[in-house]
Amino acid sequence: xxxxxxxxxxxxxxxxxxxxxxxxxxxxxxxxxxxxxxxxxxxxxxxxxxxxxxxxxxxxxxxxxxxxxxxxxxxxxxxxxxxxxxxxxxxxxxxxxxxxxxxxxxxxxxxxxxxxxxxxxxxxxxxxxxxxxxxxxxxxxxxxxxxxxxxxxxxxxxxxxxxxxxxxxxxxxxxxxxxxxxxxxxxxxxxxxxxxxxxxxxxxxxxxxxxxxxxxxxxxxxxxxxxxxxxxxxxxxxxxxx
Amino acid sequence: xxxxxxxxxxxxxxxxxxxxxxxxxxxxxxxxxxxxxxxxxxxxxxxxxxxxxxxxxxxxxxxxxxxxxxxxxxxxxxxxxxxxxxxxxxxxxxxxxxxxxxxxxxxxxxxxxxxxxxxxxxxxxxxxxxxxxxxxxxxxxxxxxxxxxxxxxxxxxxxxxxxxxxxxxxxxxxxxxxxxxxxxxxxxxxxxxxxxxxxxxxxxxxxxxxxxxxxxxxxxxxxxxxxxxxxxxxxxxxxxxxxxxxxxxxxxxxxxxxxxxxxxxxxxxxxxxxxxxxxxxxxxxxxxxxxxxxxxxxxxxxxxxxxxxxxxxxxxxxxxxxxxxxxxxxxxxxxxxxxxxxxxxxxxxxxxxxxxxxxxxxxxxxxxxxxxxxxxxxxxxxxxxxx
Numbered sequence: 001x002x003x004x005x006x007x008x009x010x011x012x013x014x015x016x017x018x019x020x021x022x023x024x025x026x027x028x029x030x031x032x033x034x035x036x037x038x039x040x041x042x043x044x045x046x047x048x049x050x051x052x053x054x055x056x057x058x059x060x061x062x063x064x065x066x067x068x069x070x071x072x073x074x075x076x077x078x079x080x081x082x083x084x085x086x087x088x089x090x091x092x093x094x095x096x097x098x099x100x101x102x103x104x105x106x107x108x109x110x111x112x113x114x115x116x117x118x119x120x121x122x123x124x125x126x127x128x129x130x131x132x133x134x135x136x137x138x139x140x141x142x143x144x145x146x147x148x149x150x151x152x153x154x155x156x157x158x159x160x161x162x163x164x165x166x167x168x169x170x171x172x173x174x175x176x177x178x179x180x181x182x183x184x185x186x187x188x189x190x191x192x193x194x195x196x197x198x199x200x201x202x203x204x205x206x207x208x209x210x211x212x213x214x215x216x217x218x219x220x221x222x223x224x225x226x227x228x229x230x231x232x233x234x235x236x237x238x239x240x241x242x
Numbered sequence: 243x244x245x246x247x248x249x250x251x252x253x254x255x256x257x258x259x260x261x262x263x264x265x266x267x268x269x270x271x272x273x274x275x276x277x278x279x280x281x282x283x284x285x286x287x288x289x290x291x292x293x294x295x296x297x298x299x300x301x302x303x304x305x306x307x308x309x310x311x312x313x314x315x316x317x318x319x320x321x322x323x324x325x326x327x328x329x330x331x332x333x334x335x336x337x338x339x340x341x342x343x344x345x346x347x348x349x350x351x352x353x354x355x356x357x358x359x360x361x362x363x364x365x366x367x368x369x370x371x372x373x374x375x376x377x378x379x380x381x382x383x384x385x386x387x388x389x390x391x392x393x394x395x396x397x398x399x400x401x402x403x404x405x406x407x408x409x410x411x412x413x414x415x416x417x418x419x420x421x422x423x424x425x426x427x428x429x430x431x432x433x434x435x436x437x438x439x440x441x442x443x444x445x446x447x448x449x450x451x452x453x454x455x456x457x458x459x460x461x462x463x464x465x466x467x468x469x470x471x472x473x474x475x476x477x478x479x480x481x482x483x484x485x486x487x488x489x490x491x492x493x494x495x496x497x498x499x500x501x502x503x504x505x506x507x508x509x510x511x512x513x514x515x516x517x518x519x520x521x522x523x524x525x526x527x528x529x530x531x532x533x534x535x536x537x538x539x540x541x542x543x544x545x546x547x548x549x550x551x552x553x554x555x556x557x558x559x560x561x562x563x564x565x566x567x568x569x570x571x572x573x574x575x576x577x578x579x580x581x582x583x584x585x586x587x588x589x590x591x592x593x594x595x596x597x598x599x600x601x602x603x604x605x606x607x608x609x610x611x612x613x614x615x616x617x618x619x620x621x622x623x624x625x626x627x628x629x
Contacts, residue, residue, distance in 0.1 A: 050517040052583075072519035080517035088510055090453040094440055101442035103518035103525075109440045126440075 009058035036206035079151030084138035089131035135162035213238035292595035307389035321405035328409025444528035454503035567612035
């Protein structure tokens with residue numbers, strides 16, 4: 001079953017059309033990586049999925065719920081990591097978790113999220129104001145907020161930026177465990193090819209607001225065994241062909 | 243695609259040693275060129291027209307003459323107040339200019355260091371010039387009142403200019419305050435309580451406007467207000483009287499800061515929580531609850547103080563109701579528009595100025611207008627559409 005279905009999505013900023021007929025699916029238990037150069041619309045696509053930008057046309061369904069027709073039901077199934085600079089500077093980390101959990105209509109904070117906070121060594125910062133956090137600490141908090149409420153679709157935009165290698169590894173393993181249990185699907189916009197090579201089951205290249213190339217699990221497996229820079233060369237080739 | 247016009251040669255010649263000023267001037271020219279095609283021009287003109295209408299309305303009712311006479315009788319004090327305001331402005335602008343320079347995209351170029359001092363001085367001087375021009379325009383507008391002569395208006399402007407000159411010297415001589423980057427906004431807000439558990443709750447939202455107001459009121463900003471408050475205590479006032487006047491200043495500034503904080507925190511909270519299924523009332527009421535109670539308490543205390551000071555109860559009631567109506571208006575428009583992903587600022591300014599103008603014309607009309615705009619923004623269905 002797909003946790004995300006996007007069909008013929010168009011979006012624009014003013015007169016500029018940024019997304020031009022994007023269609024993609026993220027299956028439950030799958031890690032989907034969205035690749036592409038700067039400014040091609042990756043973050044815009046994620047903003048549309050997060051309900052931050054209304055698309056001009058097309059449909060987005062999250063775990064079967066239409067984001068346009070039933071936004072509340074769709075957002076209950078969504079875990080969207082906001083950008084670190086969007087966190088409220090004048091709340092503490094603990095207050096952010098409380099408010100976000102309330103906003104997601106939860107009765108309690110998930111035990112595995114609390115455990116992950118400990119593993120990420122975020123606990124000592126929980127009662128400090130967000131504006132005293134480093135980039136990495138803010139990034140950890142953004143990811144924790146996205147994981148609240150056991151979402152069926154987790155949307156991350158460059159979520160590993162600023163994380164130290166140990167924390168990044170802890171987070172990747174946590175996401176992989178969730179995927180292995182079939183609890184969710186992950187959509188990650190990234191420039192980091194090592195994540196694509198080691199963790200992704202599917203990937204797509206976005207160019208000029210449209211999907212230019214897709215790689216399924218077999219394609220990615222073939223690239224993994226075709227040499228150290230096979231994925232890099234495949235990306236370059238797809239970019240030039242488009 | 244429309245190409246912006248080339249940089250005018252006179253600008254390149256005049257500002258070749260100040261690349262950041264040149265970039266700023268070109269940006270301003272581009273902005274002006276685009277202005278007729280944007281809504282900002284209409285909104286800006288509407289706000290300016292409403293503000294002018296309020297000044298003209300006050301002047302036409304003969305209230306300007308009284309104010310001008312009072313200010314001219316205490317010309318030295320007026321100039322001193324203006325000097326303190328200008329000194330604060332200069333210190334703040336110097337800090338902002340230095341912070342902007344350190345963050346500038348040109349910071350790594352040799353040109354950035356070459357013209358840095360001159361650029362800073364020019365930017366500060368431009369702020370002072372705008373301030374003086376605004377004062378002059380206000381003085382001329384006051385002449386609409388037949389009882390105010392041009393000579394009186396010019397004397398008032400002269401006192402303001404003298405105060406501005408003194409304040410500029412003072413502000414330049416004072417050491418520059420530390421950079422904003424080294425003063426986190428939350429440094430002076432309340433220390434958060436260490437709590438053991440984490441439970442889902444909207445309660446932390448209610449403290450956000452107050453936290454923002456306290457962050458704005460940190461000592462390096464509040465010291466000027468305290469200075470003005472101290473100078474406003476009349477000679478011969480007893481200790482209780484003096485403390486009461488100081489408390490009134492600080493209380494009023496806190497209420498104004500909380501009100502100004504509402505649109506800002508509403509925008510930040512709405513952007514942050516947009517990807518959650520939170521409905522409008524579950525978002526708006528916790529955000530506004532604490533601020534509204536504080537404003538209501540403040541309005542009651544202010545009305546009591548006014549009556550104790552000799553004002554008629556009806557006047558005190560009118561002022562209290564008008565203030566509360568404006569507070570409710572700002573809260574409703576901010577929360578509703580931010581929740582829907584729209585910008586509330588133009589609507590807030592237009593609605594608030596219209597309400598003030600209406601109240602100026604007919605007692606109670608401004609309150610009714612503000613409440614009507616509030617009800618319109620909170621009507622069923624208006625808050626369902628979320629971007």
